[in-house]
């Protein structure tokens with residue numbers, strides 16, 4: 001594991017060094033060309049040299065531009081909770097700059113081991129309220145590399161670590177956590193746009209909170225810069241600053257792994273009806289059977305325990321029956337038959353209590369055999385918004401990023417962030 005992390009850190013460093021060299025080359029060339037561009041007074045031989053020189057300069061400039069994210073777009077930052085309630089956090093990295101809550105620079109030896117105490121953070125025998133670590137390449141938090149800075153503070157049950165970084169860099173790291181960047185590039189670009197849109201929507205909603213996003217399926221899965229690659233960077237650069245809007249506002253760009261035939265309406269999951277989240281037909285994900293269909297066996301006793309631990313009053317569970325199905329083909333309710341009578345629980349609540357990894361979607365049937373329940377279903381996730389496996393198939397069918405997005409979010413418009421602010 002450590003070897004992989006070290007290799008990745010070197011790659012991160014090499015990327016930055018290469019970019020710096022390109023920038024330096026571009027600056028040199030621009031400065032030189034301003035000094036000597038008077039072709040009407042030069043000999044033909046010098047003119048030819050200048051033309052060759054300018055062609056090379058233009059090539060270098062466009063090449064470096066393609067591989068860099070626009071500086072103005074980098075101004076938009078995002079704060080992601082990467083560690084919560086920790087009893088110990090290890091921070092490491094090359095050339096780390098450390099500051100305390102007043103911005104005063106500190107000298108620490110690395111790896112730094114930080115522990116929570118009642119009064120704050122304890123490191124090398126001293127107390128701090130907030131510690132901020134930053135580096136030109138990456139900050140390693142519990143052996144995982146992150147771009148930007150890592151801010152440590154004490155929350156209710158331990159240490160909270162927030163990674164603050166440019167939004168576009170966050171997206172480059174995120175893509176391979178959510179899908180594979182080896183998918184058709186138009187599907188990868190669609191993922192970049194919806195992840196950017198989702199993140200900005202959450203940022204606006206949680207602007208006064210310590211962080212904007214969780215780093216798990218609760219929001220968007222994010223593991224730092226460990227699994228960045230050139231295709232994830234390309235998808236982010238080619239959609240730089242693009243967001244999905246409805247009526248001029250950034251939408252709530254929910255998405256999921258696969259829908260199993262029809263995407264879900266937002267009101268069926270969260271109660272709130274949104275005009276661009278009414279649900280659409282999607283046969284596209286069905287071409288990936290292994291990603292769409294699932295089966296899981298679990299004992300009734302285990303289901304009862306999970307329901308109880310989640311707060312449902314269930315005792316003597318002896319059978320489960322699927323209840324009514326909604327207009328999008330998903331279970332509205334599940335009937336629980338117990339020794340004390342029957343009760344119902346919503347499909348979503350049932351899935352949440354038994355486990356998202358067990359009941360992958362509310363589109364399922366079930367069979368009871370000697371108190372063992374076999375769930376058979378299709379679709380993975382809540383089903384609202386873009387279907388990732390469907391988007392992949394649509395890209396394979398030749399649809400572009402914009403067409404994929406307008407299909408799953410009808411009535412929305414793709415806009416540059418700079419045009420709506």
Ligand SMILES: [Zn+2]
Nearest residue numbers: 282285387390
């Ligand atoms: Zn689908």
